[in-house]
Amino acid sequence: MIINSSKVKTEALLLFCRDLIDSYKNSEDELFNTSESLKEFIDTRSLQLLKAINISIQPTEYYTRNIRVSRISLIYKTYQYINNNISKLLKIKMLYKIIKNYKKIRCFILKIYRK
Numbered sequence: 001m002i003i004n005s006s007k008v009k010t011e012a013l014l015l016f017c018r019d020l021i022d023s024y025k026n027s028e029d030e031l032f033n034t035s036e037s038l039k040e041f042i043d044t045r046s047l048q049l050l051k052a053i054n055i056s057i058q059p060t061e062y063y064t065r066n067i068r069v070s071r072i073s074l075i076y077k078t079y080q081y082i083n084n085n086i087s088k089l090l091k092i093k094m095l096y097k098i099i100k101n102y103k104k105i106r107c108f109i110l111k112i113y114r115k
Contacts, residue, residue, distance in 0.1 A: 008074050008078055009078055011057055012078035012079040012081075013082060014053050014056060015060075015063070015079050016079055016082050016083060016086075017053060018050065018053045018054070018060075021046050021050045025046065025047075063076060
């Protein structure tokens with residue numbers, strides 16, 4: 001069986017995007033201080049994107065039911081790879097910000113202490 005790797009990667013990325021949108025869709029967290037019109041615009045665009053993704057790929061249950069099929073297995077492994085790499089990048093960026101802020105705070109404390 002010949003499997004098109006670009007189709008596998010695309011489907012895995014669409015699955016990741018769908019999960020990402022779903023995770024923020026019903027969230028009431030105030031992540032950014034923005035106007036109501038901007039929040040409404042983002043919500044409507046996210047829902048439109050989610051509808052388009054749902055049209056182009058199968059429901060989540062399809063992938064869990066057919067995990068033993070080689071194509072679905074490859075899609076799932078690619079999805080995990082994308083998810084792990086993005087998680088690592090976010091952790092690294094967060095750690096970098098913490099270290100950067102720590103250095104700023106340390107310099108500030110040393111300036112105060114020296115006075």
